[in-house]
Amino acid sequence: MHKLWVRITFSFLLLVFFALLGSGLFLADTMKNTYLELKKDQLNQTARLILQSLELDGLQKGKPLQEIVEELSESGETRITVIDDDGTVLADSEDHPAEMENHAQRPEVRKILEEGEESGISTRYSETLGYSMMYAAIPIKINNDVEGVVRVSLSLESIDEAITHLRYTLTIVLFAVMLLTTLIGIRISKGIARPVEAMIVVSEKLKDKDYSARVKMEPKGELGKLAHSINVLAASLKSQVERIQENEQQLSGVLRNMTSGVLLVDKNGEILLANRAVGIMFGSDPASYTGKQYMEVVKNAGLSRLIEQCLNDQIEIRDEIQLYYPDEWILDAHLAPYVGESGELSGIVAVLHDITEIRRLEKMRSEFIANVSHELKTPITSVKGFTETLLDGAMDDEDALHHFLTIIHQESERLHRLINDILHLSKIEQHKIMLEIENVNVREVVDRVADTVKKDVEDKSLQLMLPEDREVWVEGEKDRILQIILNLVSNAVSYTPEGGTISVGLKDMEDRVKIIVEDTGIGISQKDLPRLFERFYRVDKARSRESGGTGLGLAIVKHLVESHRGKIEVDSVEGEGTIFTIILPKKQ
Structure with a gap:
């Protein structure tokens, strides 16, 4: 692609060239025509003067005609010819009349003899002489009758030379003007094109989202105002884009971290946006939802029905729905239509609140x-x-x-x-009991628990196995740790048949301590494990009441462990036994 200044210069020079060429041709042609008209007038006047000089009463009287013509031609550059009314040459200043052919058919003579005009003018090229001649003829009248013609001719060789010289001069002038115009045009076009090209470059960068681009040049006049306007526009665009990006990031951050699912559906049922919470609810990547129909993603009849109703009726809807796949969710669905600037429906927004836990x-x-x-x-x-x-x-x-x-x-x-x-x-649940942090030797706590349950263990002929480690230290409240272990060991004693085994193990890890209480008791079924730490939940209700249990022991244990920033795990096989694992951090 040619540079802008080259195209401007070429267009400008082309226009100037044709303007100068046309002007030169017109001027040369006008000067030529003007000169020929002057010559025509001059020849006509010369012919009239010669006719008066002949002083004839008739063509046959007075001094011999040939001599008169020769004398008259000596004073000028014109050729004089006298012709009879039948075209016969009677006298000629440059040739012998008897040897000259009949001139009746010459254009200037014919106009007088045949057409009856008062004068005849013609210009033609002479093959004999090798240049053009102009002929002017006027009638010789005797008693108002045309008796012959006086013709005066003039060589146009000098005119042709003058016109050629003029054309040559005009060509040189045209070339000089073109050269000067080229230099001036290049300078002017560059002065115009450079800032324009700089503006085009900046515009291209702005189109490619490079909002830091600016027009560095400072041209004068309207171009300067345009460059300033582009810079102001670029700055405004940059500011607006940064604001939009910031808003998008804020909105994206809000949507991404919302625990409630947000689904944006257009009026055609196509999903425009889905946040991470929706993906968790539907069990797939929310990024893959964009562009799909909501029925492909929302595989739930209740929610699909609410979306369809909201799109059709364009009203806010709030209802409770239940999802069963991939997990069971209870959702509070709030759907509302949103409209565009024209007031027409653009789509709907569905907000899904997880109320499963509630x-x-x-x-x-x-x-x-x-x-x-x-x-x-x-x-x-x-x-x-x-x-x-x-x-x-x-x-x-x-x-x-x-x-x-x-x-x-x-x-x-x-x-x-x-x-x-x-x-x-x-x-405990309301955090009204504060921990009194101290260094606790967990082995000492286990020994105290063993002493407490010793009688019950002996009554049922159980075997209680204690850890080998003598010192395992953690930060915590001694009485609460004692209560945790005592509850678990007491439960193990209660639910282990006679002759069974109960073991308490300790694992001293780098930053944690594991307390493991294992028994060979009746065990817990898999369906009961998820609810084991609920208040008043009993696996064997009758036996629990017989043992004097309240059904709150494991719930208390769970909260006491969590108050120490620990966690409790349970693994059990029905009929074989149960293993409780408590993991406590060494530092609080």
Whole structure:
């Protein structure tokens, strides 16, 4: 592609060339025509003067005609010829009349003799002389009758030479003007083209999203204003793009980190945007959703129905839906249409809030209330029943009185333990009990637990195996760690048949300590494992109550472990035994 200044210069020179060429040709032609007209007038006047000089009454009178013509021609450069009315040459200043052919058919003579005009002018090339001649003829009238013609001719050789010289001069002038115009045109075109080309380069960069591009040149006039406008536009574009990018990043960050799913669907049902939470809910990469129909992605009849209804009715919709694949989710779906600048529907926005945990907690709360009521009802009913029995007269029987009071006391203790466990668990969950951090030797805590459960272990002929390590230190609260291990070991004793084995192991790792409580008890089924740490959840309800358990022990253990920034894991095979693993960090 040619540079802009080359094209401007070429166009300018082409225009100037044709303008100068046309002007030169017109000027040369005009000068030639003007000169010929002057010569024509001159020849006509010369012919009239010669006719008056002949002083003839007729062509046959006076001094011999040939001599007169020769004398008259000596004073000028013109050739004089006298012709009879039949075209015969009577006299000629440069040739012998008798040897000359008939001139009746010469154009200038014919105009007078045949056409009757007052003068005749013609110009033609002479093969004999080798140059053009101009002829002017006027009639010789005697008594108003045309008796002949006086013709005066003039060589145009000098005119041709003058015209040729003029053309040569014009050519030189044209070449000089073209050369000067070229130099001036190049300078002017470069002065115009350079800033324009710089602006084009900046425009191309702006088109390619390089908003740092600027026009460095500072031309004057309108080009300067245009360059300044482009720089202002570039700065404005850069500022706007940065603002848009910042907004996009903010929006992208918000959408990416939202726990609620966001789905943007256009009016044709094509997905425009889906955030990470939606991908988690549908079990696939949300980036692959863009451009697909919502029915290909949303494989749920309830949500598809809500999207279709929102697109058709263009109203806000809020409903609760349930997903079953790939995981079970309970979602609060809020759908709303969005419109463009013209007010027409552009699509819908669907916001999906995960309320699975809320519903689970509501269910747990409901079950907790029912469980608390049930757990409280049993000892209260026992106390109430035995009290009424005693009041009805059984208190007179000393054995019965002692038996019933013993039961009332046991149920009161059970009720007291239940209430204490509920209050303790509530305080732990609300973080009202602060840790009193100290260095704890976990082996010492295990030994204390072993002493506490020693009688129960011996009663059931169980084998309790303790860790070999004598010192395993962690930062934590000693009483809480004791309560954790005691709960797990007590459960193991309760649910391990006679003759079974219970082992407590310690693993001292680089930054953590593992406490492992393993038994060969009845084990836990796989369906019960996920709910094992829920409040009041019992695997074997009848046996749990017989052992005096409240159903809150493992829930308390879980919260105590979490208060130490640790975690608890359980692995069990029904009928074979259970392994509880507690992982505590060494440093709090």
